[in-house]
Amino acid sequence: MFLGEMFEGKVLYIGKKPIMSYVLTAVPKIVDMGCLTIKARGMSISKAVDVALILQDRFLKECTIEGIDIRTEVLEGDNGELTNVSSIEIRLRAPVGVQAA
């Protein structure tokens, strides 16, 4: 994944952009693909939950949350030290032919 890119296949990576920028990019993708996984780490986890719920509440009311997983990832810092970071994965599914509200 290139820095700044949001999508890798069916996965939307949440970072430092504004919430609505992720939501608006996600709507056509989930309509097109029928499913979408939202992933985030650390402080972006709260934003990932916001994105999933705004998608469901405001744009794709028939979209369901299929599953949510949380886990600890071990990342290597610039100095080679290993750090534990929490991560979340939210799996969304939209029925075939769903229309954005």
Added chain:
Amino acid sequence: MFLGEMFEGKVLYIGKKPIMSYVLTAVPKIVDMGCLTIKARGMSISKAVDVALILQDRFLKECTIEGIDIRTEVLEGDNGELTNVSSIEIRLRAPVGVQAA
């Protein structure tokens, strides 16, 4: 629930305290009760995920995450305006007789 209190029955509410303060209060509770629900809203959602994973990774390795739910809550602000806030609920279970690591 009184302000500043962390627990209400089997529910641990995550707010502005440091992560480890929630973790260390939760360990004897979950050992005692066998289960625990962690709840948080807004920016505290990331901290709730940290608390659940630290409990599982470092203190109660046999503890399992039974389920995670996210939803939008409508809160009334001081000025009477309604605001949507994301919330998370993480349900943990520890086998009977589990020992803290």
